[in-house]
Amino acid sequence: MGRKPKEPREEIKYPGVRSENGRHTYRYSVPVPGKKGRKQKETPSYPTAKEAFEAGIKIKAQLLNGTYFEEKDIVFDDFVVEWLKMYEATGKVKNTTVDIRMRELQKCKKYFGHKKIGEVSKRDYQMMLDDQKKQNYSLNSIKLLNSSCSLIFKKAVELEMIKSDPTSGAEIPTYQTTVEDLENKTEIPKYMEKEELLRFLKAVKEHGDRQDFNLFFLMAYTGIRIGEMSALNKNKDINRSEKFISITKTLYCKKKIKEYVINTPKTKASRREIDITDSVIDVVDDQIAWLNEFKMANRKNYYDAGFLFVNTRRNPGYPEAHPNITLRMKTYLEIAGLPSALTPHSLRHTHVSLLAEVGVALETIQKRMGHSSDEVTRLIYLHVTKKRRKEAPEKFEKLMNGL
Structure with missing residues (x-):
């Protein structure tokens, strides 16, 4: 005798639940603050009626004990x-x-x-x-x-x-550290060796204009940030008698250069005085002489806000846009046969490496660069001075052997 077929289970009905297109919500009402009456609301939609019902019951319980919190509907x-x-x-x-x-x-x-x-x-x-x-x-x-x-x-x-x-x-x-990570645990930022920097500046000198050479020379010889350099004022920020450049501001431009903003420096430590040599002062003076000539040639539409480095094309006198500086640097890098991955910020790293190479202390370098402490500067410093550290025990042994 065959089995009697099972009767289909009656689907459980959950009061308050509304179903549409396979999704389920629970409808409830809440009081309107400062008014009489109540307003209808619904829970978010759930894949099952049971989930929607349970969410609604929790809200009802909160309404009863006074802990209900109505979240705003903003996306x-x-x-x-x-x-x-x-x-x-x-x-x-x-x-x-x-x-x-x-x-x-x-x-x-x-x-x-x-x-x-x-x-x-x-x-x-x-x-x-x-x-x-x-x-x-x-x-x-x-x-x-x-x-x-x-x-x-x-x-x-x-x-x-x-x-x-x-x-x-x-x-x-979490990120699992691999053997490769351990073997290459410190990635040294890109910078130029002394000979490479000289080659780069020579390419700018021979193939660029006066302002480009003065700009890249100043960045290489001071380690100044590109935003700090763009904000330099030719009348206020150069102290010739005491030989320093005053860093008190940085330039920010999101889109159009005419909408630039002058901000305070990146951090408290970034506000500083960078000591300079006569050669840097000579370059600054040459830049100002060039500026006077350029201003005279564009006097009808020159924007004179005192910037040391300016746009020379559609907006003469306005500060130069950072992407333009980066593009021109790539051109000179190609001419000099240097890696195109180098950027204006690489000149800052180059300045750190060359200071470390001649024995300037890390703390002094950090103050010059405008850092209270900085991992990148420390990495470059340790990388460059590694050779000198290795030479120390050899020098000690030679001393003890009377050599």
Whole structure:
């Protein structure tokens, strides 16, 4: 005798749950502050009716015991725009820092940019961090993304837009150190040897204009940052009698050079006086002489704000845009037969290496470069002075042997 076929199970009905296109939400009502009556709301959608029902029951329990918190409906991407304005308006951060935060937060778009900020769960957030590792982003990059997200969600909690911070307790993915990492544990920044620097400057001298030579010479002989150099004022920042250049500002330009901003230096240590020699003063004087000639030739449309180095094309007198300097440097590097990966910042690293080579102390170099402490400067210094350290025991032995 055959088995009796099973009757289909009756689907469980969850009161308050609405289902549509395979997704389920729970409808509930909340009081309207300062008004009579209540307004209808729904939970986020869930794949099962049971999950939606459980989420709704939790909300009802919170309403009963007075712990209910109504999260605002703003979308994450929209709040990023609002938050960046608030972040910049504090006056405590530089334009460059705002740009970095904006660039990092753009990475969140494909993960939860379209979600309401209150719908971003701890799981969503952790999955984003883990996926960043899968995409081979560096540990430092992920840490920077995490710190940016932490700031924005903390502000949302502070503004009572969300109840809890999904970044709290998130774990930065771990990176296993390989044998190769240990063998190459310190990557020395790119810089030029003395002969290479001379070759580069010779190429600029022979194939460039006076301003280009003066600009790259000054960067190489002072270690000045490109933003600090662009902000130099020919009338205020050069002290000829005591032989130093005063660093009190840096130039920032996000898009159009006419919209440039003069900021305070990068850090407190960055505000400094860089000692210079007669040869540097001669180059500065030559640059000022050239400026006077250039200003006279462009007197009808010259923008005179006192910059030592200026744009010579469409915006004469305005500071030179950093990308233009980088492009011209690549041309001279090619002429000199040097690696195209070198940049204006490499001249700063070159200055550190040559100071270390002639025996200048690390602390003195750091002050000259405008660092309270800096890992890159220290790496270059240790790399350059390694040969001298190895020579020390040999010199000691020769001394003891009377040689």
